[in-house]
Amino acid sequence: MAFEPPQRLVRALGETAPSGDDWLEKLPAAVQQAAALRELTVERVQVPGGRSSLVVLVRRADGTPAVLKLAPPRFRPEAERTALAHWGGLGAVHLLEGPSAEGVLLLERLHPDVSVRSLPEAKALLEAAGTLRRLWVEPPDESGAGGARVFETVAERTGRQAEAMRGTAVGSEVGALVDAALLAREELVAAEPERRLLHGTFRQSKVLAGERSPWLAVGPDPVVGECAFDLARLVRDRVEDLIASPSGAATTRRRVRKLAESLELDQERVRGWSLFRAVESGVRALRVGRPRDAELLLEFAGWL
Numbered sequence: 144m145a146f147e148p149p150q151r152l153v154r155a156l157g158e159t160a161p162s163g164d165d166w167l168e169k170l171p172a173a174v175q176q177a178a179a180l181r182e183l184t185v186e187r188v189q190v191p192g193g194r195s196s197l198v199v200l201v202r203r204a205d206g207t208p209a210v211l212k213l214a215p216p217r218f219r220p221e222a223e224r225t226a227l228a229h230w231g232g233l234g235a236v237h238l239l240e241g242p243s244a245e246g247v248l249l250l251e252r253l254h255p256d257v258s259v260r261s262l263p264e265a266k267a268l269l270e271a272a273g274t275l276r277r278l279w280v281e282p283p284d285e286s287g288a289g290g291a292r293v294f295e296t297v298a299e300r301t302g303r304q305a306e307a308m309r310g311t312a313v314g315s316e317v318g319a320l321v322d323a324a325l326l327a328r329e330e331l332v333a334a335e336p337e338r339r340l341l342h343g344t345f346r347q348s349k350v351l352a353g354e355r356s357p358w359l360a361v362g363p364d365p366v367v368g369e370c371a372f373d374l375a376r377l378v379r380d381r382v383e384d385l386i387a388s389p390s391g392a393a394t395t396r397r398r399v400r401k402l403a404e405s406l407e408l409d410q411e412r413v414r415g416w417s418l419f420r421a422v423e424s425g426v427r428a429l430r431v432g433r434p435r436d437a438e439l440l441l442e443f444a445g446w447l
Contacts, residue, residue: 148167148170148188148197149188149189149190149191149192149197150191151191151192151193151194152192152193152194152195152196152197153167155194155195156194156195156215158431159217160215161217164215166215170197170213173213173246173247174197174199174211174213177211177213177247178199178201178211181203181211181240181249182203182204183201183202183203183204183209183211183249184201184202185199185200185201185211186199186200186201186202187199187200188200189210189255193362195214195215195218195364196212196213196214196215196218196220196362197212197213197214198210198211198212198255199211199212199213200252200255207252208252209239209249209250209251209252210236210249210250210251210252210253210255211247211248211249211250212247212248212249212250213246213247213248214246214248215246216245216246218364219364219365220245220246220247220248221245221246221293222293222294222295222364222365223248223362223363223364223365224238224248225283225293225294225365226294226340226363226365227248227250227363228241229280229282229283229340230278230280230340232251232355232359233277233278234274234275234276234277234278234356234359234360235278235359235360235361235363236250236251236253236351236353236359236360236361237250237251238250238251239251250361251353253351253352253353253354253359253361254351254352254353255351257351257352258347258348258349258350258351258352259271259274259347259348259350259351259358260347260348260380260381264381267347267380268347268377268380268398268401268402269405270350270357270358271345271346271347271350271358271377271380272377272402272405272406273358274350274358274359274360275342275345275360275373275374275377275406276406278340278341278342278345278360278363278373279339279340279341279370279373280339280340281339281340282294282338282339282340282367283340294340294365294366294367295366295367296338296366296367296368297332297335297341297366297367297368297369297372298332298335298368300343300366301328301332301419301423302332304423305325305328305423307423307426307427307430308321308324308325308422308423308426309321309325311426311427311429311430313426313429317425317426317429317441320422320425320441320444320445321422321426323418323422324418324419324421324422324423324444325419327415327416327418327419328415328419330415331369331371331412331415331416331419335368335369336369336409336412337369337370338367338368338369339367339368339369339370340365340367341365341366341367341368341370341372341373342360342363342364342365342373343363343364343365343366343373344362344363344364344376345360345363345373345374345376345377346376346377346380347377347380347381349361349362349363369412370406370408371403371408371409371412371413371415371416372416372420374402374403374406374408374413374416374417375413375416375417375419375420375421376420377402378395378398378399378402378413378417379395379417379420379421379440379443382439382440382443383439385443386439386442386443391443391446392446395443395446395447396446396447399413399414399417399447414447417447418444418447421440421441421443421444421447422440422441422444424436424440425437425438425439425440425441425444428440
């Protein structure tokens with residue numbers, strides 16, 4: 144199969160690829176091999192696609208539509224596989240095969256061009272929150288297989304991110320936000336109210352229309368921890384529209400309150416994780432040379 148990886152994926156991987164990484168160069172051959180092994184007919188690459196994986200629309204030998212997904216090891220595709228298997232299609236896309244080649248997933252085909260973002264904002268938030276609630280289940284038992292854990296905890300993931308934030312040179316104004324975000328994280332991880340399997344990177348664009356259910360989640364980067372962590376990206380959805388609106392700050396605070404109330408979570412914990420994750424994303428955008436994204440995220444964080 145001859146194709147050019149979507150530019151969105153190429154740019155995103157270029158920001159995070161370790162020295163000497165050749166995953167993109169090997170990608171065409173990897174797609175061809177994965178499709179042949181499963182007797183799949185390739186239809187097209189999904190464009191613009193994601194920032195951490197290649198999504199290919201395919202058909203199985205019996206004509207059933209499906210999705211072939213390939214991701215570099217650093218984006219934890221095996222954790223995604225384990226989470227999808229544990230959810231068993233409840234609230235999330237179905238995994239169509241068990242353990243297979245590392246970094247390759249065969250998934251149920253949803254409607255890739257129809258996300259919950261297509262709905263009016265209030266309805267979109269309601270549907271997204273309802274989908275997310277179904278994913279918050281007890282994590283699978285990971286005591287077997289020599290004690291190796293598949294999932295990171297929220298404390299582990301955000302601990303790495305906090306260290307990177309401390310190591311990034313920022314101005315005094317951004318520095319105050321970083322200090323506030325780091326303090327919020329310390330207080331949040333010190334007293335975790337529950338431990339659930341979380342989507343990890345949930346937002347409106349991660350909820351697609353399906354046939355067996357109106358809306359299903361895709362693309363998790365699963366993590367184990369408190370539910371409030373999973374709302375942080377949803378709180379800042381459509382951040383460009385929020386920043387452009389004269390009532391953006393009030394809308395943001397109202398969104399925090401409504402999401403916390405609808406999912407029966409502590410409003411301050413939702414606010415705290417929203418602050419930490421917005422500042423972390425903004426500082427990371429600065430570090431990799433995306434100043435416009437950084438400006439939007441840090442202005443949003445200032446409202447929290």
